[in-house]
Amino acid sequence: MKKILIAGGSSGSGKTTISTAIMGALKGVSAFKAGPDYIDPKFHEFITKNPSNNLDMFIMGEESVKYIFSKNIKNISIVEGVMGLYDGMSHELDNYSSAHLSRVLDIPVILVINGKGSSTSIAAVVLGFKNLDPRVKIRGVILNNVGSERLYNLLKEGIEKYTDIPCVGYFPRDKRVSIDERHLGLQQASEINDLNNKIEILKEMAKKYIDLDKILEIAEDGKENPKIEDPTKHLKDRFKRKKVGVAQDKAFSFYYSENLKLMKFTGMEIVEFSPLNDSHLPLNLDYIYLGGGYPEIFSKELYENKTMIEDIKNASKKIPIYAECGGFMYLTKGIKQLNGDFDSMCGLLDIKVEMKPRLNINRFGYVEYESKDGVNGRCHEFHYSDIYDINETNLYFELKKKNGKKWSCSYEKDKIIAGYPHIHFYGNLEIFVKLFDR
Numbered sequence: 001m002k003k004i005l006i007a008g009g010s011s012g013s014g015k016t017t018i019s020t021a022i023m024g025a026l027k028g029v030s031a032f033k034a035g036p037d038y039i040d041p042k043f044h045e046f047i048t049k050n051p052s053n054n055l056d057m058f059i060m061g062e063e064s065v066k067y068i069f070s071k072n073i074k075n076i077s078i079v080e081g082v083m084g085l086y087d088g089m090s091h092e093l094d095n096y097s098s099a100h101l102s103r104v105l106d107i108p109v110i111l112v113i114n115g116k117g118s119s120t121s122i123a124a125v126v127l128g129f130k131n132l133d134p135r136v137k138i139r140g141v142i143l144n145n146v147g148s149e150r151l152y153n154l155l156k157e158g159i160e161k162y163t164d165i166p167c168v169g170y171f172p173r174d175k176r177v178s179i180d181e182r183h184l185g186l187q188q189a190s191e192i193n194d195l196n197n198k199i200e201i202l203k204e205m206a207k208k209y210i211d212l213d214k215i216l217e218i219a220e221d222g223k224e225n226p227k228i229e230d231p232t233k234h235l236k237d238r239f240k241r242k243k244v245g246v247a248q249d250k251a252f253s254f255y256y257s258e259n260l261k262l263m264k265f266t267g268m269e270i271v272e273f274s275p276l277n278d279s280h281l282p283l284n285l286d287y288i289y290l291g292g293g294y295p296e297i298f299s300k301e302l303y304e305n306k307t308m309i310e311d312i313k314n315a316s317k318k319i320p321i322y323a324e325c326g327g328f329m330y331l332t333k334g335i336k337q338l339n340g341d342f343d344s345m346c347g348l349l350d351i352k353v354e355m356k357p358r359l360n361i362n363r364f365g366y367v368e369y370e371s372k373d374g375v376n377g378r379c380h381e382f383h384y385s386d387i388y389d390i391n392e393t394n395l396y397f398e399l400k401k402k403n404g405k406k407w408s409c410s411y412e413k414d415k416i417i418a419g420y421p422h423i424h425f426y427g428n429l430e431i432f433v434k435l436f437d438r
Contacts, residue, residue: 001073001222001225002075002077002219002220003073003077003078003107003222004077004107004108004215004218004219005034005078005080005081005098005105005109005110006018006078006079006080006081006109006110007081007099007102007109007110007111008081008083008084008085008111008112008113009111009112009113009114009129010083010114011084011087012114013112014144014171015080015081015112016040016043016080017144017171017202018144018171018206020043020080020199020202021202021203021205021210022206022210022215023044023078024047024199024202024203024206025203025206025212026075026076026212026215026216027075028074028075029048029050029074029075029077029078030048030050030072030074030075030077030078031044031048031050031052031077031078031079031080032044032052032053032054032055032069032072032079032080033052033053033054033055033080033082034054034079034081034082034101035054035055035056035082035083035098036054036059036366036380036382036422036424038254041054042253044080045257046195046199047199050074051072051257053068053069053072053257054256054258054424055069055079055101056424056427057096058089058366058378058380059378059379059423059424059428060426060427061426062104063228065101065104065105066104066105066225067228067229067230067426068258068426069105070227070228076216076219077107079098079101079102079105081101082097082098084098085097085098085099085109085111085136086099086133088100089366089402093133096366103133103135103136105225106137106223106225107137108137108138108139108219108222109136109137109139109140110139110140110142110215110218111129111142111165112141112143113141113142113143113144114143114144114145115143115145115146115155116144116145116146116147116173118155119158120158122143122159123158123159123161123162123163124162126138126141126159126163126165127162127163130163137221137222139218139221140165140167140168140215140218141159141166141167141168142168142171142210143155143167144170144171145172145173146171146172146173147173152167152170155170168214168215168218169209169211170210171205172209174201174205176201231426231429232262232265232426232429235262235266236266236267237266237267238266239263239268239436239437240266240267241269242267243268243269243284243286244263244270244285244286244287244289244436245272245273245281245282245285245287245289246260246270246271246272246288246291247272247274247275247288247289247290247291247327248273248274248291249275249277250276250294250298251275251294251298251301251302251326252290252292252295252327252330253291253292254291254293254325255289255292256424258425258426259424259425259426262425262426262432263425268287271285275290275302275308275330276298276301276302276305278305279305279307280307280308280311281311281312281315285315286320287320287322288312288320288321288322289321289323290322290323290324290326290327290331291325291326291327292325292326292327292422293325293327295326295327295329295330295345296335296337296343296353296355296385299335299337299345302330302345303334303343303344309346309347312331312348315415316348316413316416317414317415319415320417320435320436320438321415321416321417321418322417322436323417323419324418324419324420324422325383325420325421327418328410328419328420329353329385331346331349331416331418332345332346332347332348332349332351332352332353332387333345333347333349333350333351334347334353335353335354335355335385336352336355337355348413348414348416349392349413349416350390350391350392351389351391351411352387352388352389352390353385353387353388354385354388355384356384356385356386357384358384359382359383359384360381360383360385360386363381363383363386364381364383365382365401366378366379366380366401366402367380367399367400367401367421368400368401369397369399370398371431372396372412375430375431375434377423377427377428377431378427378428379421379424380421380422381420383420392411394411395408395410395411395412396410396411396412396417397409397421399421409421415438417435
């Protein structure tokens with residue numbers, strides 16, 4: 001079994017660029033993303049032409065992470081880390097970080113370090129990563145933002161002299177491969193063409209600047225993961241012959257691939273529809289699933305599609321609708337943009353949304369929930385907006401963070417359950433059944 005985890009010394013170290021370059025340069029890649037992020041897996045899928053799966057031990061649980069990893073392996077499994085290698089929920093080493101994940105799955109780590117402005121001191125940085133937790137198998141280093149091959153060789157000499165960890169390549173600074181995150185999330189046709197060009201450049205850079213043979217050799221440094229029993233087997237055909245409409249377009253694109261696979265496994269027929277472009281909902285739906293995305297960017301087009309809104313209003317009285325984050329925003333009265341303009345939405349929930357210039361840090365990250373009917377689980381929130389003028393009172397979740405902060409969220413009205421939390425169904429099987437079995 002070949003497997004590696006590409007981790008960064010910190011956020012912004014270049015691990016996404018280098019991970020995707022290596023994924024593009026190798027064949028038969030099964031891609032994974034540590035943590036709850038939706039955007040990077042979409043990029044992985046575009047490059048590898050294979051599904052990319054999240055591996056998040058907090059919201060999914062250790063056994064589900066092991067199962068999803070083992071069932072999706074191909075020629076080589078490449079996991080892109082999250083934040084810095086040891087960054088997680090706390091300063092403990094079992095903190096749901098990339099390092100923690102690497103130990104659980106016995107994956108050798110390639111560490112990406114920013115080489116700009118460094119000399120011998122970079123060896124101390126790498127040595128610190130090695131010594132903090134000797135159980136983490138750091139087997140190689142890639143240096144990013146290195147100005148020349150001469151400088152790379154100088155840094156390589158220092159790192160290998162003091163750490164005994166080999167350097168396996170570098171990336172020079174290259175403006176041609178800079179990529180905006182939102183660009184990836186939207187997947188517009190014009191941007192895809194540009195993305196193709198960037199990917200070709202990244203592939204060539206990986207072949208030129210990185211020792212891919214050494215990467216493959218390092219990837220064999222790990223035990224084969226044991227076969228894990230499917231934690232969802234009891235749900236086989238649970239929703240047989242049920243049809244679910246899943247919103248899928250530029251405004252709504254954030255879904256965990258394993259969530260959709262699980263829905264199919266339980267017997268659901270998934271029918272994609274576009275709240276932006278389709279005049280009506282698909283016929284004879286039993287459920288509707290509105291995922292996250294960027295409704296604020298397409299708010300005017302969404303509101304102008306009056307026949308779709310009317311269909312969703314009618315459906316909300318008859319069939320279960322589950323909406324997360326962007327889907328939740330779509331169901332409210334409207335969105336106040338950063339410039340002060342108010343763009344109306346569906347109006348099914350008597351709530352308004354206001355965009356903010358920065359991430360809502362008070363309601364960001366991992367959260368534990370308890371539903372109104374007593375189901376406990378884990379989820380996460382990530383949004384640049386907040387709600388105001390709230391005239392709904394039928395709350396569905398009580399949420400709490402490890403630091404003791406608590407709040408109520410997600411609203412239940414008619415057949416709707418909608419709110420900011422993102423839920424991975426594999427770690428929340430009981431709530432998955434309840435959300436659709438209504």
